[in-house]
Amino acid sequence: MTGPARTVLAGLDAVRSDVEDLYRDLHRHPELGLREHRTARKAADALRQSGYDVTEGVGGTGVVGVLANGDGPVVMVRADMDALPVRERTGLPYASTATVTDTDGREQPVMHACGHDVHVSCLVGCARLMAERRDAWRGTFVALFQPSEEDGAGADAMVRDGLTAKSPRPDVVLAQHVLPYPAGYVGTRAGSFLSAADSLRVTVHGRGAHGSAPQASVDPVVIAASIVVRLQTVVSRELAATTPAVVTVGSIHAGSSPNVIPDRAVLEINVRTYDNATRTQVLDAVKRIVRAECEGARSPEAPEFQRLSSFPPTVNDEEPTRRVADAFTAYFGDDAHTVELQTASEDMSEIPQAFGVPFTYWAIGGIDPDRYAEAARRGTVAQDVPVNHSATFAPVLQPTLDTGVSALTVAALAWLGETDAREPGSAPPA
Structure with missing residues (x-):
């Protein structure tokens, strides 16, 4: 199952700098839920440049990109876009200094303190790679960028705005979240995952x-x-x-x-x-x-x-989770793990529920591996490793972004790369 994935991901070196640039840009310009106009425009423009059929404004600022590539499964991959009202203290050269005025007229700082900038950048990178190597797979790839996850309103807003009529019905919905594990880590879990x-x-x-x-x-x-x-x-x-x-x-x-x-x-x-x-x-x-x-x-x-x-609770369906876990083990080897139960929460499951289809949701790491290993050696991970929603939470660019792009691609191709997707006369996958 890694053949199509390795074929598509052979282009990762060529897109890496663009994915990193997009991440820095999004991190520097965070937007709160249902205000993600700039972020959504960036995602939509990138999809159009890669040949996707794009629908904007779904549920306010949501974006749906569809790339049809012959008969086969339909795989939807979701990324959330919104930031948090947190004042950044990472010291990064691309740190956010953004502020917004709330409904009471007060100025609030804004920061990507949960890694949604990682999610958007990785899905844009994956979508581009899938478009560039259509010879390696067959079916339909749907890239969905969801607003307003942090307050639990965005998935429902997209569904109420007719998402099921604006996208092909997927066979499976996939998503990931960057968490405070070592960068390079990927972790799946069947059944209960998020509270x-x-x-x-x-x-x-x-x-x-x-x-x-x-x-x-x-x-x-x-x-x-x-x-x-x-x-x-x-x-x-x-x-x-x-x-x-x-x-x-x-x-x-x-x-x-x-x-x-x-x-x-x-x-x-x-x-x-x-x-x-x-x-x-x-x-x-x-x-x-x-x-x-x-x-x-x-x-x-x-x-x-x-x-x-x-x-809602995030309860991963058994069969797609097993399929993704097997694909991750084949591609990532020892970096593929079973992740423990998490007390964080998500609204992503409302999207597959609306379509009546299964889903799976996994974790990738974002912490500098050396920093994490040293904290683990001292027994101070809880004190020394910044967690999501912290003012100091900032995933390292690499290998976080490469891992995120690769994980989305490998998971999608566990369905789309199942059959021989070559057009007559095309070169075989490398």
Whole structure:
């Protein structure tokens, strides 16, 4: 199965500098979700130059490029495009200094702190290679660039905007994510891979009073503090030790003066689980605890719950994952691994679900291998290796980009390169 892949990837040296230049450019010019106009234009222009039929503006800023190359399977490969409201501290010569104005009129820094610039650059490189060596495969290659993954809105936006009518129905959907593993690493995992994630905003009500007269109040700060402490028992005391889940209170806001007891407190809570039964159990427990603490404190109003975002679990289908894992082992050798369960979340699975087709999603590494090895030797990986969403997260250019381009190409050709794709009279693959 590596013959077509090696044929197509023989062109990697010729595209490497362009992929690196695109990565630096995208990293320097990050864009938040549903504002990825420049990024989407770059991707669309690159696809058109390679002969793709391109549809822009899907779900806002999404791009779909279709390259039909005779009868055969249809493979869709997805990359996400959006950045994060983070101020970059990498010190790179191509570091972002970009800012945007949010809906409240405040200036926010923007950074590609999650590696979506890697994803876009690698898919552009893969798409170009596939177009340049159409003699090595047969079928249809679909390159999909998705907006707004970070808030879980982008895949749904593309689906609601008619994605299934704007792209051929794929036989499989493929995607990858750069993670804090050594660059050159590729890792697959069948079944549960990424968690579901649900973010809630909870408003608890009290009765305001002077700080010198607490007896006249119902203090929402104390209610909020009790909720935070009690929520720590959901995972530790209500779930089996073998059932993974995370409950995080990431934000609390209450009051504006040290001598005024406010009349409300707002908590933002994030829940991560791996199956629907646990998801329901944990979310029910969060709401039960909030209501009970409010009732116990004599809160004058019932608490309010607002769903901020919701990500489905990413559960890789067995057969395509096995096929990709076998192709990676054949091509990458010892750099192909089984990756452990991740507590990060993704909305990518909504795309294959809309088409009713299987998918698989894998990891590539982005950390300088020597840096990672030294941290592993000292036992300080957690402290010394920047993780996604960190202000210092910046995948090394190589071998990260080469690995990403190669992984996408090898995986796609596990379907598209299955049959003899040569046209009559064409030269055999090298």
